[in-house]
Amino acid sequence: MFINGIGTAVPETRYSQAECWAALESSERLQQLVPRSRAILRKVLLGRNGIETRHLALAPLTEAFQVSPDALQARFNRHAPQLATDAALRSLQETGLKAHDIDAVLISTCTGYLCPGLTSYVSERLGLRSDAQLLDLVGQGCGAAIPNLRTGEALIRAGARHALCICVEVCSGAYYLDDDPGVLVSACLFGDGAAAAVVSAEPMPNRRKVEWRIAETVCSPAERDLLRFESVGGMLRNILSVRVPDIAARHAAAVLDHALGRAGIDRSEIAGWILHSGGRDVLNALNGVWGLSAEDTRWSSEVLRRFGNMSSPSCLFALRDALAGGHPAGLWWLASFGAGFTSHGALLKVGS
Numbered sequence: 001m002f003i004n005g006i007g008t009a010v011p012e013t014r015y016s017q018a019e020c021w022a023a024l025e026s027s028e029r030l031q032q033l034v035p036r037s038r039a040i041l042r043k044v045l046l047g048r049n050g051i052e053t054r055h056l057a058l059a060p061l062t063e064a065f066q067v068s069p070d071a072l073q074a075r076f077n078r079h080a081p082q083l084a085t086d087a088a089l090r091s092l093q094e095t096g097l098k099a100h101d102i103d104a105v106l107i108s109t110c111t112g113y114l115c116p117g118l119t120s121y122v123s124e125r126l127g128l129r130s131d132a133q134l135l136d137l138v139g140q141g142c143g144a145a146i147p148n149l150r151t152g153e154a155l156i157r158a159g160a161r162h163a164l165c166i167c168v169e170v171c172s173g174a175y176y177l178d179d180d181p182g183v184l185v186s187a188c189l190f191g192d193g194a195a196a197a198v199v200s201a202e203p204m205p206n207r208r209k210v211e212w213r214i215a216e217t218v219c220s221p222a223e224r225d226l227l228r229f230e231s232v233g234g235m236l237r238n239i240l241s242v243r244v245p246d247i248a249a250r251h252a253a254a255v256l257d258h259a260l261g262r263a264g265i266d267r268s269e270i271a272g273w274i275l276h277s278g279g280r281d282v283l284n285a286l287n288g289v290w291g292l293s294a295e296d297t298r299w300s301s302e303v304l305r306r307f308g309n310m311s312s313p314s315c316l317f318a319l320r321d322a323l324a325g326g327h328p329a330g331l332w333w334l335a336s337f338g339a340g341f342t343s344h345g346a347l348l349k350v351g352s
Helices: 017-025 035-046 061-065 069-095 118-126 145-157 181-189 221-226 244-263 280-290 298-307 314-324
Strands: 002-009 014-016 053-055 104-109 133-138 162-169 193-200 210-219 227-232 235-240 270-275 330-338 342-350
Touching (some): 002 314, 017 053, 069 193, 221 227, 244 342
Parallel strands (some): 104 133
Antiparallel strands (some): 002 193
């Protein structure tokens, strides 16, 4: 399988972390929190946590305080199909393919629910053939991009010529403030966005060749409760443990070791590191376990700086930037992780 084009999309409205704090500081909601919670929000939004701006489906920003099941679901319904469609169109433009060339669409999301799923709405907006296979993948959280691509690989092996693998998250449709530190930090880290990759049986001419070699996954259900969504009053509430960076690093290291063992290569042969931008502490933990430098993970850090943690699309944003930015050819490691607790990785062979 080959990844032939990546398109991305974010809401037009972009906010600095300082703007988010200013809106929060003037809201009644802040005063309903205990002093410790207010201090956490101020520290994360105004401190150096690797994030400068986020794109949010909020206009104005005070929409964030309209917290009801209907308001949050309406935000997802309004923005998720359009973001996914925009990312898909850009990926098609990169490859020169048309909508009728696509044999399958796979969409991953965890920040909202539709039935029929997002694939119904996106395929209609793209004008896909009526016999295109549509698969909606849910519940995989931040790590969903690689399982999505692996499913695309299975369809390519089964005879599909081209598939669209899409990740879209309207994280602002799942913001929930209370006095739990994990909930508060989540509201300060996550942004909205979508990424789409065209995967094909053959590489496209006149493009950097990105060959999907092997992939690995580790799932640790014993740690499921440290990173997941729960439903409270009909609304999604994020649970985020302070242990997540260390857990992510430990499982990511195991996934890489398994993959390298299967491939018969040494870690020193990896020329590019494309990692899920889960947060500054997560990237620091990954750098530590693998002995990487800030330069090694600059693509992921830059995505985090500009967009925050967008959940499942994040690592595809970093892959797009590394390809466009001329990162040296060779073997690249693509990694994602999230709810489950699950960790995923894929070995890519990238041309010049």
